Amino acid sequence: MSAAPALRLDGVRFAYEAMRMRFDLVVEPGEWLALIGPSGAGKSTLLDLAAGFAEPDAGRVLVAGVDVTSRPPAERPLSILFQDNNLFPHLDVFRNVALGIAPGLRVSPADRTRVAAALDAVGLAGFEKRRPAEMSGGERQRVALARAFLRDRPLLLLDEPFAALGPALRQEMLELLQRLRAERQGGPAAVVMVTHHPEDAAEHADRVAFLEAGEIVAVGPTRDVLTGQGEPRIAAYLGTAKPGT
Known part of the structure; x- marks a missing residue:
């Protein structure tokens, strides 16, 4: 059984x-899907909607086969990384990461070993005692990645x-993410990535979904979607449309 x-x-x-959004999407286990499209596309x-920060007006959200439509974010079997890294400025690195498995910060010796790893x-x-304000942007995102993958x-x-x-640091972080997900004991984590950089999708994503005006206009293998085959709206977004088309 699959x-x-x-x-x-x-x-x-x-x-x-004024926007009415409609989403039908399937992401397979271990797949890396990139979401591209103009700003405000949804x-x-x-x-x-997937994470539980918004509640759909209709339809269902399923994660790993479980209907989580009515579950709050903390009860959904997923992790999410934001642009602002969502670290607590008053906590050191160790405690920011430990929150991934011990929300009350009651950390057992086994938990300490996992956080250190x-x-x-x-x-x-060696960064355990630093505060987020004492770190670079790339280092803070490494902390957020460590917490996400610790949650498994x-x-x-x-x-x-x-x-x-x-650009260089962004690629370094994406390569780190690729390595971490590949090393997950239960198999690679599935990734759904919003990006405004098509080159990031080209280098890492298995498939790409193009959104416009609250709908998934096209979804398919990365190469096919990024070449805009048969879809002038994608070509226009990517700047690859031929004059007069």
């Missing part, structure tokens, strides 16, 4: 101001967490 999809949006409908809203995996061994969820949502980083 495994249930890591994420399924089944007839999800959501209205925001990419972040799609992640919010997670920090080592992202290249931050089958689905990871990325809402442009590396957008504020320079």
Whole structure:
């Protein structure tokens, strides 16, 4: 029997101001899906619906085969990384990461070992006592990655967490993410990534979904979608449309 999809949006409908969004999407276990499209197309809203930060007006949200439509974010088997890294400024690195498995910060010796291993995996061994304000943007995102992977969820949502980083550092973080998900004991985590950088999708995503005006206009293998085959709206977004088309 094949495994249930890591994420399924089944007839999800959501209205925001004048926009009525409609999402039907299946993300397979271990798949890396990139969401691209113009600003305001609904990419972040799609992640919010999956994560539980927004409630659909209709339809179902399923994660690993479980209907989580009515569950709050903390009870959904997924992790999400935001652009602002969502670290607590008053907590040191160790405690920010430990929150992933011990929300009350009651950390057992086994938990301490796991936190130390997670920090080592992202290249931050020895940073345990630092506060977020004492770190660079890339280092803070490494802390957020360590916490996400320590939670060991089958689905990871990325809402442009590396957008504020320079090109070289952004690629370094994506390569680190690729390595961490490949090393997950239960198999690679599925990734749904919002990005405004098509080159990031080209280098890392298995498939790409193009959104416009609250709908998934096209979804398919990365190469096919990014070449805009048969879809002038994608070509126009990417700037590859031929004059007069």
